[in-house]
Amino acid sequence: MAHQARFKALVDWLHSAITPQEGFTLAYNAEASDFIRFNHAKVRQAGHVQQASLTFKLIENGRHADLSLTLSGDEAVDRERLSDALQHLRGTLPLLPPDPYLLLNDQVWQSTHVQERPLPASEQVVERIAQLGEGLDLVGIYAAGPIYRGFASDNGAFGWHQANSFNFDWSLFHANGQAVKANYAGDEWSDEAFAKRFALARDQLAFLGQPSHALAPGQYRAYLAPAALEEIMGMLCWGGFSAQSLADKRSPLQRLYDGQATLSPLVSLNEQVTGSLSPAFSGEGYPRSDLALVVEGAARDRLVDSRSAAEYGLTANGAGGGESPGALSLSGGSLLQDDVLKALGTGLYISNLWYLNFSDRTAGRITGMTRFATFWVEDGKIKGPVDTMRFDDSIFSLLGDALEQLTQERELSLSTSTYSQRQTDSSLLPGALVSKLTLTL
Known part of the structure; x- marks a missing residue:
């Protein structure tokens, strides 16, 4: 089940589970990310992280309490986890005083943004980094993949955001221990733009080998x-x-x-x-x-x-x-x-x-x-x-x-x-x- 459908199913269940006196907000956070660590321009560690979580706020008579829970991706299991969270927050709310600065948005709004611009395969990016960094002491981390955000409330507000992005954060070290730090990030990879950014860092690296210039305050x-x-x-x-x-x-x-x-x-x-x-x-x-x-x-x-x-x-x-x-x-x-x-x-x-x-x-x-x-x-x-x-x-x-x-x-x-x-x-x-x-x- 896709992330948005998974979130919507949990929202629908929560609507049916709360009492007329209760209100809620539900925030969804998820990602499917590749993480690749480089040293001496070679891959030293590579992994993939796929995770999703909810932040659940229960409200009643000016009182509110929050609880975060990790989702499994199994609809039945996640519904049970949300049900347990609901019971836990119901037991917590009577112990809390009303919040004088609680200001809920009672407007019903809908917002959906899905950016599915494809990113290059991580293998392709690794090859490009290795080519440009050959012979250099390059260290860095490449992170890429889709990020998901969702919001829903008891009054019918619903928001969904989904976007692909990448972020390559790296440094080029000189033999004398100094370094040039650089970054290339966005939602649309360009070999040309990356090569230009890399060339600037490489040019600066060459200057680090020259005698340092002393400055007075x-x-x-x-x-x-x-x-x-x-x-x-x-x-x-x-x-x-x-x-x-x-x-x-x-x-x-x-x-x-x-x-x-x-x-x-x-x-x-x-x-x-x-x-x-x-x-x-x-x-x-x-x-x-x-x-x-x-x-x-x-x-x-x-x-x-x-x-x-x-x-x-x-x-x-x-x-x-x-x-x-x-x-x-x-x-x-x-x-x-x-x-x-x-x-x-x-x-x-x-x-x-x-x-x-x-x-x-x-x-x-x-x-x-x-x-x-x-x-x-x-x-x-x-x-x-x-x-x-x-x-x-x-x-x-x-x-x-x-x-x-x-x-x-x-x-x-x-x-x-x-x-x-x-x-x-x-x-x-x-x-x-x-x-x-x-x-x-």
């Missing part, structure tokens, strides 16, 4: 590649657009949303659900739509889950419990990728950042380390690698007055997290040329 002109910019955006997703964090005055973008500061007019950020690999509904049962978070440097929408909506009198817009973007998109600019080094002139080419944290959260200050392929560039030419250094700078500078250009080309990044299951979170980002980045040590 100070401010430097810099280019942040999409992967480096993704780390900065990831920090902003820690409450930056969250209605809860903004109401509590803990958002790193507090000054932006309070109208005390702006970003560069080049910056337009969206929660771009349409066309992404994320479902068009939340696990709470609210439809998700595209949101304009920042428009030409000015704050616009914020992410609101049901609890924030109840607490602050807002309208829920499908945000998850952490009120973090699930399909973040930054509009591109006019700088062509082939012209990046020329436009940079003299300064830092930063491929990756890591170990980021807030140095002053409410002021929007971020600190972190350069990582792997960071190069010193003079007159538009790479001179050599730069040793790892710490930066500390304000998002209102990096994406504000210091931002000169964004690249026209953008890079899609899918979450590499596989804790419990593969994720659907994504970001679509350009590279950023900034006039100054502060290195502290």
Whole structure:
């Protein structure tokens, strides 16, 4: 039985099993994924994971309790597991107080999205990786296959999402221990696009063998590649657009949303659900739509889950419990990728950042380390690698007055997290040329 039919059968049974006083929400999560681990450009481990689970919420008189259960794929067995879960939650609810911030979506909605664009056979991908990586110390993980998400509630709301995707996360190591980190991900594999991405990493690897360039602390002109910019955006997703964090005055973008500061007019950020690999509904049962978070440097929408909506009198817009973007998109600019080094002139080419944290959260200050392929560039030419250094700078500078250009080309990044299951979170980002980045040590 197909995943959607399997889920629908369990929903139908639950409708018949609950009492008129009871309500429920049911969220379905499943995947059928190939995982292939590489070392020295050869397959060292390969496996296939097929799993499905439910998150079941029972509601009665303002009380609610949740329970997660693993599904077997056998309809009778799974129905029995759901029945046991129902009895368990019925015994739990009387022990709980009513939840003052429980805000259920009582609208009846239907949403179905099935993307079945075929992916290449994993054997074909392995062969391509082996060809391009021959003779290199390549390590990485390739994950691919369909991901399924479903939602249903007692009032008749029903959502289904199904999409194929792949994610190859790899590094090329130099004999001196340094490395170039790279990623290629999406829902449509292209040998040409992968070869181009691989060639960039291989070219950067050659520069790692040159003598390193020592830099003193100070401010430097810099280019942040999409992967480096993704780390900065990831920090902003820690409450930056969250209605809860903004109401509590803990958002790193507090000054932006309070109208005390702006970003560069080049910056337009969206929660771009349409066309992404994320479902068009939340696990709470609210439809998700595209949101304009920042428009030409000015704050616009914020992410609101049901609890924030109840607490602050807002309208829920499908945000998850952490009120973090699930399909973040930054509009591109006019700088062509082939012209990046020329436009940079003299300064830092930063491929990756890591170990980021807030140095002053409410002021929007971020600190972190350069990582792997960071190069010193003079007159538009790479001179050599730069040793790892710490930066500390304000998002209102990096994406504000210091931002000169964004690249026209953008890079899609899918979450590499596989804790419990593969994720659907994504970001679509350009590279950023900034006039100054502060290195502290």
